Amino acid sequence: MSRIGRAPITLPAGVEIDIGPGRVGVKGPRGTLEQAVPHEMTVSVDDGVVTVTRPTDRGPHRSLHGLTRTLVANMVEGVTSGFEKKLEIQGVGYRAAMAGTDLELQVGYSHSVKIKPRQGIEFEVPVPTQVVVRGIDKQMVGQTAAEIRKVRPPEPYKGKGIRYEGEFVRRKVGKRA
Numbered sequence: 001m002s003r004i005g006r007a008p009i010t011l012p013a014g015v016e017i018d019i020g021p022g023r024v025g026v027k028g029p030r031g032t033l034e035q036a037v038p039h040e041m042t043v044s045v046d047d048g049v050v051t052v053t054r055p056t057d058r059g060p061h062r063s064l065h066g067l068t069r070t071l072v073a074n075m076v077e078g079v080t081s082g083f084e085k086k087l088e089i090q091g092v093g094y095r096a097a098m099a100g101t102d103l104e105l106q107v108g109y110s111h112s113v114k115i116k117p118r119q120g121i122e123f124e125v126p127v128p129t130q131v132v133v134r135g136i137d138k139q140m141v142g143q144t145a146a147e148i149r150k151v152r153p154p155e156p157y158k159g160k161g162i163r164y165e166g167e168f169v170r171r172k173v174g175k176r177a
Contacts, residue, residue, distance in 0.1 A: 005065030009050040009073045012080050017050060017072075019043050024072055028079025031120065031136050035075055041068040050076070078136040085145035087131040088167075091160035094152075095128035103131065107152040107162065115148060131162075 011017060018025040024043055025034040037043060041064055042053045050072060054065040077083075089096055094107045103123045105113045117123055121144050124132040131148060135141045145164070154161035156172040163169060 005052055005054065005062075005069045007069065009069070009076055011045070011048045011050060011076060015076060015079060017045055017076075019045065024075070026072070026075040026079050028076070030079050030082055033075045033078055033137060035071050037068050037071065038064045040064065043068070043072065074138045078138055082134060082136050083138045083141045084132055084134045085141055086165035087133070087145060087148055087162055088165055089129045089131070089162050090154070091152075091158075094160065094162075096125050096131050097128065098123065098125050103148070105148070105151055105162075108160070109152075113151050115151075118144060130165075 012028075015026065015028040018027070022039045023034060023036050025032065040055055040061060042055075044051055044053070052065060052069040052072065054061040089105075089107065091108060094105075096106075097104045099114065101117055101122070103115045103117070103125070105115065107113065115123075118140060120137060121133060121135040121140060124134065126132065133141055133145045133148065135144070149162045149164065152161045154163045154167070154169040156170060157174055159169050159171060
């Protein structure tokens with residue numbers, strides 16, 4: 001049996017879960033999330049504990065079991081504490097700034113790149129070389145951070161570009177004279 005799928009999810013105080021056919025909705029202090037779940041999986045709530053069960057031990061059901069449980073757990077964590085991704089900007093003259101709610105990047109192009117936040121996403125620039133992406137939906141936070149990184153990915157010769165916090169960029173040796 002899947003160890004991930006078998007693990008129960010405890011609902012913190014102030015979090016409500018709404019289970020419907022083929023969908024799960026979670027409402028908490030930070031907002032509301034809704035997710036479509038495979039109709040084969042059974043999601044149930046007993047005394048503030050959410051459990052996900054599968055109908056058979058076949059391969060597709062086993063893989064969907066862990067996935068469904070993780071999606072519901074991420075929704076519960078998102079509406080209680082939220083998610084954040086930190087990005088670092090490295091390079092001479094590379095910097096980020098806020099323009100209202102938009103993120104403005106100057107990363108070596110002849111123009112600055114403006115990125116508008118999606119619904120439920122907010123940006124923060126604590127220092128000009130760091131960007132923080134926050135939100136309640138884990139997938140949307142990760143996707144937005146990946147799109148920011150894609151503006152100028154780190155290059156292997158000097159290491160300049162936008163990278164995730166703590167990301168290791170393998171450096172190459174340049175040509176020699």
